[in-house]
Amino acid sequence: MAYSEKLIDHYENPRNVGTFGTLEQVKTDTSVGNGVVGAPECGDVMQLQIKVDPQTGKIADAKFKTFGCGSAIASSSLATEWLKGKTVDEGLEIKNTHIVDELDLPPVKIHCSVLAEDAIRTAIADYKEKNGIAQDAEAHSH
Amino acid sequence: MYQKKPAGETGRGHIISARHEHKATLDPCKRLQKDGFDVTFLEPGPDGLITAEMVKGAIRDDTILVTIMWANNEIGTINEVPQIGALCHEHNIVFHTDATQWVGKMPTDVTRDNVDLMTFSGHKMYGPMGVGAIYVRRRKPRIRLVSQIEGGGQERGIRSGTLNVPGIVGFGKAAELCAAEMDAERERLLKLRNKLETELAAKIEHVVVNGHKDKRLPNITNISFGFVEGEGLMMAIKDIAVSSGSACTSASLEPSYVLKSLGIGDDLAHSSLRMSLGRWTTEEEIDFTIEKVTWAVHHLRDLSPLWDMHKQGIDITTIEWQNH
Numbered sequence: 495m496a497y498s499e500k501l502i503d504h505y506e507n508p509r510n511v512g513t514f515g516t517l518e519q520v521k522t523d524t525s526v527g528n529g530v531v532g533a534p535e536c537g538d539v540m541q542l543q544i545k546v547d548p549q550t551g552k553i554a555d556a557k558f559k560t561f562g563c564g565s566a567i568a569s570s571s572l573a574t575e576w577l578k579g580k581t582v583d584e585g586l587e588i589k590n591t592h593i594v595d596e597l598d599l600p601p602v603k604i605h606c607s608v609l610a611e612d613a614i615r616t617a618i619a620d621y622k623e624k625n626g627i628a629q630d631a632e633a634h635s636h
Numbered sequence: 637m638y639q640k641k642p643a644g645e646t647g648r649g650h651i652i653s654a655r656h657e658h659k660a661t662l663d664p665c666k667r668l669q670k671d672g673f674d675v676t677f678l679e680p681g682p683d684g685l686i687t688a689e690m691v692k693g694a695i696r697d698d699t700i701l702v703t704i705m706w707a708n709n710e711i712g713t714i715n716e717v718p719q720i721g722a723l724c725h726e727h728n729i730v731f732h733t734d735a736t737q738w739v740g741k742m743p744t745d746v747t748r749d750n751v752d753l754m755t756f757s758g759h760k761m762y763g764p765m766g767v768g769a770i771y772v773r774r775r776k777p778r779i780r781l782v783s784q785i786e787g788g789g790q791e792r793g794i795r796s797g798t799l800n801v802p803g804i805v806g807f808g809k810a811a812e813l814c815a816a817e818m819d820a821e822r823e824r825l826l827k828l829r830n831k832l833e834t835e836l837a838a839k840i841e842h843v844v845v846n847g848h849k850d851k852r853l854p855n856i857t858n859i860s861f862g863f864v865e866g867e868g869l870m871m872a873i874k875d876i877a878v879s880s881g882s883a884c885t886s887a888s889l890e891p892s893y894v895l896k897s898l899g900i901g902d903d904l905a906h907s908s909l910r911m912s913l914g915r916w917t918t919e920e921e922i923d924f925t926i927e928k929v930t931w932a933v934h935h936l937r938d939l940s941p942l943w944d945m946h947k948q949g950i951d952i953t954t955i956e957w958q959n960h
Contacts, residue, residue, distance in 0.1 A: 533957030534903035541941035
């Protein structure tokens with residue numbers, strides 16, 4: 495399969511790998527939104543976390559860990575890059591099609607970008623829930 | 637009954653095969669099912685083995701054919717072919733074996749091993765692609781085949797059409813070379829393969845070698861690396877030609893049906909690599925592979941949320957995953 499240079503770069507040099515603590519710690523940290531999507535049986539699991547600065551309301555940092563193919567790793571790496579500096583609502587504007595375009599994903603790998611969008615939404619929803627912020631109706635429609 | 641009228645024309649009778657056969661056997665079996673034949677697909681053991689006992693348990697009065705591969709293409713497990721053949725002969729059942737992975741690597745004697753029909757292919761023994769062969773027993777019992785391609789009557793009428801002479805000659809030469817080198821080559825490959833498996837298992841945690849421990853071809857290894865996805869792993873070791881699942885089906889993203897038929901969970905099936913060794917594989921290449929795979933598995937585990945969870949003592953099988 496031929497992959498784009500950008501995709502290979504994200505796969506070989508993944509950005510923002512990591513977590514903001516164990517799952518137990520993250521659960522009680524109100525500045526962190528955690529999203530785990532996919533399933534091992536399907537061959538893809540993405541864990542994406544955002545850390546929000548309470549002063550500015552902006553995503554100060556984002557981290558990911560992904561079990562999956564090169565496209566899944568690259569899609570989640572790209573997602574963390576794009577999330578940084580955005581407000582959580584701006585983060586919700588990242589769509590899977592943007593990831594497809596940026597990484598030039600082949601058709602069989604579109605689902606990786608869908609998973610990345612899901613991970614973003616789940617992480618943001620988790621942050622909002624922890625902080626009692628009303629969920630955007632659209633975020634649930636997915 | 638079988639000999640009076642070719643079975644292919646009656647649409648009646650029972651066939652025994654196995655769930656982890658190559659598609660080249662499974663697909664014709666499925667077509668025969670549509671044509672009215674009854675097919676039993678045996679469940680292999682966790683090591684991929686099909687024994688004569690398993691076949692015996694499935695034989696019925698109307699069983700006309702048993703087709704069991706000699707050795708499996710993804711895991712290398714060697715089935716009990718001579719015993720299965722003897723069993724079939726006791727019951728007057730025709731025995732076919734797909735010996736594509738076997739011939740050229742292991743000594744083959746159709747008479748001693750009770751084989752009636754045996755198919756194998758040129759490119760698996762360093763011969764030309766696009767040429768294969770079928771052995772058809774001529775006596776005790778005499779097997780007659782329905783013609784595959786009708787026409788000029790070449791190949792005793794089984795497969796008409798002008799012969800592919802360069803292919804046939806190349807195939808013959810390849811077989812001759814394999815026969816001459818077989819014993820030494822088998823020893824050499826076994827040593828290299830064992831080194832590869834032993835060192836990977838020593839350097840990496842949660843490594844499972846799939847297939848039978850001893851009854852296995854010397855040139856194939858199929859290894860599951862827990863918490864790492866096979867396709868991602870392949871990309872990390874792109875200098876090494878390996879496959880995740882079997883090469884024939886790797887265009888699909890499904891985990892290997894062969895591994896699934898052994899009862900290996902979808903998660904570990906997604907974490908598997910098949911590596912093949914051959915005539916030109918050197919010890920240096922094995923060392924390189926050990927080093928590269930070890931690095932890649934550790935690197936990808938650093939990226940893997942499943943590995944993280946495992947390290948935090950979370951049993952990933954108890955998590956409610958959202959399936960896509």
